[in-house]
Amino acid sequence: MTVQAPVMKSREILRDLTDKYWKQVKEAPLQGRRVAWCSGISPIDLLKVMDFTLVFPENYAATCGARKVATKNCERAESLGYSTDVCSYARNGLGAVLSGDVEHDPVDGLPRPDLLLINNYCLPIVKWFEELSRFYKVPLIIVEQGFRHDTLNQQEIEDMVRQGTQQLRDIVVFLEQFTGKRFDYDKLQVSADISLQCNQLWCEVLEMGKHIPAPFTCFDYFNSLFPIMCLKGEPGTVSYYQQLKSDLTERMSRNIGAIPQEKYRLYWDNIPIWFKLKELSQKFASYNASLVTGIYPFAWAFTDFDPKKPLEGIARNMVCYATNTGIKGRSDFITKLVQDYSVDGLVAQSSRSCRFMNIGQYDIINIVTQRTGRPAVFIEGDMCDERVYMESEVNSKIDAFMELLAQRK
Amino acid sequence: MKRTLQLLKEITESPYSRLKLWKKETGHKVIGCFPMYVPEEIIHAAGLLPVVLLEQEQTITLADNYIQPYICSPVRSNLDLSLKGGMDCLDGLVFPDICEPAQMISEVWKMHQSVPFFHNMMVPVNTSANYSLSHLTHEFSRMKTALEKFTGRVITQQDLKNSIAIYNGNRRLLQRLYQLRREHPERIAAREVATVVASSMLMLKEEHSQLLGQLLEKLEAKTPTSTERARLVISGSFCDMPEVDILDLVEDLGAIVVDDDLYVGRRYFQTLVNEQEEPLTALAKRYIDDVPCPTKYNPGKDWTQYLLKLCQETKADGVLIILIKYCESHALDYPRLKQCLSQDNMPHLLIETDHSGATGQIRTRLQAFIEMLQG
Numbered sequence: 001m002t003v004q005a006p007v008m009k010s011r012e013i014l015r016d017l018t019d020k021y022w023k024q025v026k027e028a029p030l031q032g033r034r035v036a037w038c039s040g041i042s043p044i045d046l047l048k049v050m051d052f053t054l055v056f057p058e059n060y061a062a063t064c065g066a067r068k069v070a071t072k073n074c075e076r077a078e079s080l081g082y083s084t085d086v087c088s089y090a091r092n093g094l095g096a097v098l099s100g101d102v103e104h105d106p107v108d109g110l111p112r113p114d115l116l117l118i119n120n121y122c123l124p125i126v127k128w129f130e131e132l133s134r135f136y137k138v139p140l141i142i143v144e145q146g147f148r149h150d151t152l153n154q155q156e157i158e159d160m161v162r163q164g165t166q167q168l169r170d171i172v173v174f175l176e177q178f179t180g181k182r183f184d185y186d187k188l189q190v191s192a193d194i195s196l197q198c199n200q201l202w203c204e205v206l207e208m209g210k211h212i213p214a215p216f217t218c219f220d221y222f223n224s225l226f227p228i229m230c231l232k233g234e235p236g237t238v239s240y241y242q243q244l245k246s247d248l249t250e251r252m253s254r255n256i257g258a259i260p261q262e263k264y265r266l267y268w269d270n271i272p273i274w275f276k277l278k279e280l281s282q283k284f285a286s287y288n289a290s291l292v293t294g295i296y297p298f299a300w301a302f303t304d305f306d307p308k309k310p311l312e313g314i315a316r317n318m319v320c321y322a323t324n325t326g327i328k329g330r331s332d333f334i335t336k337l338v339q340d341y342s343v344d345g346l347v348a349q350s351s352r353s354c355r356f357m358n359i360g361q362y363d364i365i366n367i368v369t370q371r372t373g374r375p376a377v378f379i380e381g382d383m384c385d386e387r388v389y390m391e392s393e394v395n396s397k398i399d400a401f402m403e404l405l406a407q408r409k
Numbered sequence: 410m411k412r413t414l415q416l417l418k419e420i421t422e423s424p425y426s427r428l429k430l431w432k433k434e435t436g437h438k439v440i441g442c443f444p445m446y447v448p449e450e451i452i453h454a455a456g457l458l459p460v461v462l463l464e465q466e467q468t469i470t471l472a473d474n475y476i477q478p479y480i481c482s483p484v485r486s487n488l489d490l491s492l493k494g495g496m497d498c499l500d501g502l503v504f505p506d507i508c509e510p511a512q513m514i515s516e517v518w519k520m521h522q523s524v525p526f527f528h529n530m531m532v533p534v535n536t537s538a539n540y541s542l543s544h545l546t547h548e549f550s551r552m553k554t555a556l557e558k559f560t561g562r563v564i565t566q567q568d569l570k571n572s573i574a575i576y577n578g579n580r581r582l583l584q585r586l587y588q589l590r591r592e593h594p595e596r597i598a599a600r601e602v603a604t605v606v607a608s609s610m611l612m613l614k615e616e617h618s619q620l621l622g623q624l625l626e627k628l629e630a631k632t633p634t635s636t637e638r639a640r641l642v643i644s645g646s647f648c649d650m651p652e653v654d655i656l657d658l659v660e661d662l663g664a665i666v667v668d669d670d671l672y673v674g675r676r677y678f679q680t681l682v683n684e685q686e687e688p689l690t691a692l693a694k695r696y697i698d699d700v701p702c703p704t705k706y707n708p709g710k711d712w713t714q715y716l717l718k719l720c721q722e723t724k725a726d727g728v729l730i731i732l733i734k735y736c737e738s739h740a741l742d743y744p745r746l747k748q749c750l751s752q753d754n755m756p757h758l759l760i761e762t763d764h765s766g767a768t769g770q771i772r773t774r775l776q777a778f779i780e781m782l783q784g
Contacts, residue, residue: 080744081744081747083732083740083761086737086740087737120535123534124741126534127742128741130706130708142706144535151527170539326513327519352479355510355513355737358476359477359480359509360517362474362475362477363517
């Protein structure tokens with residue numbers, strides 16, 4: 001008999017946060033609030049200080065992916081001439097915006113931006129937002145954090161942080177001109193403190209996956225990413241992660257796993273396949289396999305900065321977050337995850353239209369399997385584009401992999 | 410003229426075996442530069458020979474073990490050749506972070522091939538920001554320091570100035586070649602023009618300039634025959650030499666190439682470096698002032714306007730766009746390019762290639778396009 005998992009109170013808070021967020025987004029133009037569209041790891045604290053309402057097209061793409069409307073948006077982009085090889089987040093976003101077609105849209109379309117803000121972790125995001133900037137005739141701010149190559153030394157990384165900090169200062173000046181308001185550094189301090197607290201809580205929640213059985217799976221983490229990505233620096237987010245932490249603590253104290261009879265502990269590599277979260281989580285659950293950790297959610301778990309220097313802290317976060325590094329950096333990180341989380345095997349998703357996460361993935365996973373002796377399986381997928389996903393092929397690969405793990409147990 | 414062209418063709422077709430010989434003869438060291446924007450002048454000033462890693466004709470057999478197949482051919486093919494030992498003559502490599510494939514392939518490369526000198530060049534994507542110039546100058550200076558450490562020799566301002574003068578000299582000669590072609594495009598085949606530019610990337614600039622100077626004299630003396638053919642501008646083919654089969658096909662089908670917007674073409678030499686200015690700043694300014702590129706962000710520069718102006722100046726009848734398969738940056742710019750060219754009634758054709766030659770489908774589409782232009 002399996003133990004009934006206790007009710008997760010955090011789930012309700014998450015739903016409330018999400019509903020409230022979208023309500024606020026929808027009402028922003030009516031209330032005369034400025035709207036900014038931002039990328040996932042951009043310095044959103046600066047915009048919050050200036051009372052912008054924030055919209056995240058990547059998160060919107062994930063939502064469209066999960067609701068299975070992203071493929072339709074991708075097709076809309078393709079009919080405008082965008083190649084199927086282009087990032088499916090970008091195709092989803094451009095298809096929805098440029099076509100103006102909001103039929104079946106999960107949020108009935110996004111409010112028009114007054115400003116765009118990104119950090120350039122990849123070129124597609126720059127090109128995508130450049131097009132948005134042209135379409136809406138609004139300014140685009142790009143923060144360039146640079147890529148933390150394995151060849152760089154500590155001094156060079158500090159130079160990158162310094163350059164990043166300087167860019168943030170320039171943005172403050174720009175925002176003052178753009179809004180006609182003074183930038184309130186006290187407010188930034190408050191927001192940065194809360195942001196750090198959010199990052200710390202998120203980190204703690206992720207680390208709970210070390211417990212055997214793991215109280216939460218990667219699929220749950222993917223579903224809980226929204227506040228840390230979009231509502232960082234807000235008190236509601238702190239409450240949510242505190243509640244999540246206490247929910248998981250309760251599960252742990254009663255030895256209740258996310259997978260009732262956890263037998264295998266797996267690592268998930270790369271971005272989620274948003275349109276298959278449910279199916280994949282059921283698939284792994286059918287083998288009593290729990291995806292206990294993955295590098296992707298750690299991109300928002302950066303805590304190594306001085307809260308007294310908020311601008312520098314934000315810049316450091318952008319330079320040093322988990323995935324913004326080369327093969328050595330990433331394979332070291334993942335090796336540690338595999339060891340600390342008692343992982344039995346690795347599931348590596350090659351997301352077809354995300355080159356940033358793909359190139360080097362074979363080497364990274366090979367290094368980790370060699371170092372840890374844990375086997376890996378590669379599956380081909382995509383973040384949003386359902387058409388490239390070969391379900392039966394993926395399933396038979398997972399079946400074969402689970403059989404291999406069974407033999408090793 | 411034939412002999413010079415033949416020599417340049419050989420250099421373009423088998424650069425690495427020739428470089429090996431050249432190294433033996435001269436004792437020089439060779440640094441490979443991944444396309445597209447490594448400031449070769451700094452490497453040259455260090456007493457090293459910079460060459461651009463251009464895709465070679467070969468079947469990819471090893472690269473697929475290390476990277477996914479849906480990555481552009483300049484990345485896959487270069488990695489493959491290196492894994493096969495085809496680039497063993499290189500003493501060093503420089504990779505610019507112009508896009509994720511270029512950025513990430515350096516990481517993969519480094520895992521499997523070791524070279525004495527290895528450098529990542531981190532360039533800002535935004536060339537219009539107030540930090541762009543200082544950022545780039547700093548980055549070029551970082552590269553200079555790395556090279557000095559490698560050679561054990563200081564690169565002086567004068568060294569840099571000399572190299573810039575040599576490179577500008579070569580650029581001016583290439584500009585003259587393009588001017589000659591504009592006036593009478595029948596004088597030289599598109600394949601030959603591409604070979605001239607590609608070979609400039611693969612050998613000592615001084616020697617290339619000498620050969621090119623001789624070639625230009627012969628070309629100027631050639632009496633042009635005038636023909637009524639559809640006039641084409643070719644654009645794109647980033648990080649790669651346009652496939653000569655396709656260039657030949659264009660001309661066999663009755664069109665003539667009057668100018669181009671190709672990486673192995675006008676983009677390589679159009680912008681000169683200011684010789685009066687502090688050298689590293691001048692090189693950084695060239696990067697900023699250069700032709701609009703899908704890997705650079707500058708809202709004040711419009712690629713489509715640039716291309717339309719080129720078409721106007723050359724009285725082009727149409728534009729052929731060559732898109733390297735899986736080149737995401739170019740693919741993201743294409744819809745707007747298409748829209749603007751259409752609005753301006755400039756006929757255009759997109760062909761996507763992955764270095765597999767002039768396939769039947771490409772032939773059919775090109776034929777229909779050129780027939781349409783000839784009306």
